Amino acid sequence: MSASDSAAAAAAAAHTDDPIALFDPRGQYLRLQADIDARVAAVLAHGAYVNGPEVGELEDALCRWTGAAACVACANGTDALVMSMLAHGIGPGDAVFVPAFTYVATAGAVRLTGATPVFCDVLEATANLDPADLDRQIARVRKAGELTPRAVLPVDLYGLPADYARIHEVVLANRLLVIADAAQSMGAARDGVPAGALARMTCVSFFPTKPLGCAGDGGAILTQDAELAQRLRVLRTHGTDASRTAVELGMNNRLDTLQAAILLAKLSHLAPERQERERLAERYDADLAEIVDPAPRDSGCDSAWALYTIRSGRRDAIQRSLSDRRIAAAVYYTVPVHLHPAYRAFGNGPGSLPVSERLAERVLSLPLTAEMTQVQADRVVQAVRDALSG
Ligand SMILES: Cc1ncc(COP(=O)(O)O)c(C=O)c1O
Known part of the structure; x- marks a missing residue:
């Protein structure tokens, strides 16, 4: 030799x-370093570290990417789920159906609103919510008569979209809201429709290990309902409207400008x-x-x-x-x-x-x-x- x-x-x-x-x-950072560093340097230089222009730019880019009508960036995926439910007045006495095989945050978000998570089984083949079991669990809750069925949170586990067509059939008959937990599925599509436009509301996480991840915590809500997005913006900012009047109880639930800038660099x-x-x-x-x-x-x-x-x-x-x-x-x-x-x-x-x-x-x-x-x-x-x- x-x-x-x-x-x-x-x-x-x-x-x-x-x-x-x-x-x-x-x-990934080392591969994309030039783009990310340029974006980060621009934010550090302009100084609008909260509510900077990159946040709106990211929201617009995510709408274009997914086909959603509106996007509201926020602090993390869990808060995206919480805000989506709060915006519909979901709280104590309400039942929200979630798959049992998911990250605890899906059910945790339900509890944070005061509502009750009702666990459904998943399909062996996809590990995603089983629409037939969803139907059974809704019927069981209705029969018991203690809780009001309000919403279902299908999860796109491991990045694979849930069966939204069948879930919508079940939900339509029961008049429930579908809030997609797409924490793991940015970039996915079902029948050519991107995750983000598969339900009326979709919640995303930008946790660093997600398909689209920032350098810390981040999240967003994508929706087909522009009016609802306006309400979410109020909830995101201490319940204050454009004139800074507190019109309802809200929270501080913003995405940092630096994280938005990093996500813009990664989106392409x-x-x-x-x-x-x-x-x-x-x-x-x-x-x-x-x-x-x-x-x-x-x-x-x-x-x-x-x-x-x-x-x-x-x-x-x-x-x-x-x-x-x-x-x-x-x-x-x-x-x-x-x-x-x-x-x-x-x-x-x-x-x-x-x-x-x-x-x-x-x-x-x-x-x-x-x-x-x-x-x-x-x-x-x-x-x-x-x-x-x-
Ligand atoms: C399925 C699912 N839902 C919700 C979340 C919560 O997202 P975040 O960590 O951004 O709050 C995660 C994150 O791990 C998740 O995997």
Whole structure:
């Protein structure tokens, strides 16, 4: 072996030990650094750190991107959900239907309004809200007669849009409001309609690891109702209107100008980054579908690919094998929301939502970033295969 061959072999060996992250916001920053730094420098120079021009510019850009009529940027995805419900007067005595297999924030937002979360099961194939179970839960609540059914919050889990057509059918018959929890699905589409225009109201999170993430907390509400957007702007700013008169109780729920500027820099990369993750997802599908259940898909859907989540009865062995090779993987979510201590009182305990409970035992999210190399993807596939070959 020549000296240059052995140097190359050493470099390759070192490479095979490098950690692989589940998310890589820093790597993304380094790739987009020129755009982001220019945007950030502009804000620092103009000095309008709150309610600066970039906030409105971002809201307009997100409307163009999604086809929503109006956009109201806010402090985070949870507050987007809270404000959307408050704007409809949802509160104590109201029932809001949520999937049990989601991040706790979906149900937490309902509790923050004083309303009661009613947990529904999800579909095994997509891990998203099961419209038939939604129908059953609405009927159960109506029969009990203690709460008024008001809204449903479908979640686009892992970036895959929920089945809004079937959910709207159920909801129309029951006259409920649909507020999409699209925290994980910016960049996704269903039948060509982008997430953000699949429901009358859509709430987005810009948490750093989301498909469109800022450098801190951020969120937005997209809506087809411009009048409602006006009300949301009042709620966002201490309940004050354009003349600074407090017309109702509100909160401080603004998106920082710096975060808006960072999001503007990233927005133009959202589509190519999604495509990059989809390419990787297809690669995982091809290499893993025979040994695990691959990531959920649904017909007519372009997932945002926030996460690539496999299902396997040997999930823990796979995670150990990945961890031994310094490859990050995580379980979203280890416990369905109705079994968390803070939400047990609102559910019917273990066994009541079997699909959500089974998924919690089987899911594992693998690294899927636009920064990943072919070599890294090979290592992920090999670690999964090795875990299952023994
Ligand atoms: C499904 C879902 N809903 C709501 C939220 C809350 O968003 P944020 O963290 O921006 O408040 C998240 C964020 O993790 C989420 O994944």
